[in-house]
Amino acid sequence: MALNLFSRLMPPEKSFTTLFCEQADCMVDAAEQLRDMVGKREVPLDAHITSIRAIEKKSDGVVREIFLSANRTFNAPIDREDILALAHEIDDVVDLIEDTAKSVQRYATATIPPDMQSMVNGIVESAELLKKAMPFLDSITRDFRQLYTLCQRVGQIEEQADEAFDAALSRIRADLRGGTIDTVAYLDLKELYEWIERVVDKCDDVANQLQRITAKHV
16 A cells, blocks of 8 residues: 555645645646747736736745644654755746746747747646646655656656757847847847746756655655
C-alpha cells in the first residue's frame, strides 16, 4: 500500500497535497492569461493584468496557509524544508508570470514573434504538467514513475525554450544590424524574451524540487 506522505501532515479536512494542487491551479490560470496576452488579444491587456493580479493574490493566500501549517506540524514524514521550498518555487512561477505580463503591457509590442508565442505556450504546457504531477504526492511510493515522467517532460520543454531563446536573440540582433528594427524595439523584445525564459526556468525548478522530494521516498 502506498505511503501517504502529505495527507497526514495536516488535519484530515485539508492536506498539503490539496494545497499544492490549489497552487498549481493558480500557476495554470496565470500562464493561460499570459498566453492570451501574447496570442489572442481578444480583451484589453489591462484586463489580463487585473486577472493575473487576482490569481497572484490567491496564490499568496495558499502559500501563507502552507507556511502556517508547516510550522504547526511535527514528526512529518518529509522534511519541512522540502514543503516550504516547493511552495516557494510554485509561488515564484506565478510572481514571474505577473512580472512578465507587466512587461508585455509596458512595451505594448504590436506584433509578437511566433517563437515568443511558442515559448509562452511552453509555459502553459509546463504548468499543466506540474498540475498533473501534484496529486501523485499522496501516492509517491506507488506512482513515482508517473511523477518523474511528468517532471522530465518539463525539463525537455525548458531545454527547447533555451534553444528558442538563443535563436531569438541572434535573430533580433541581426534585425537590429540590418535596420529592420530600431534600438528601442530590440531592447523591448530582448527583455520580453528574458522574462519569458525566467518563467520557463522556474517551472523547471518546480519540477526539480518535486524530483528531489520523490528521490527521498522511493
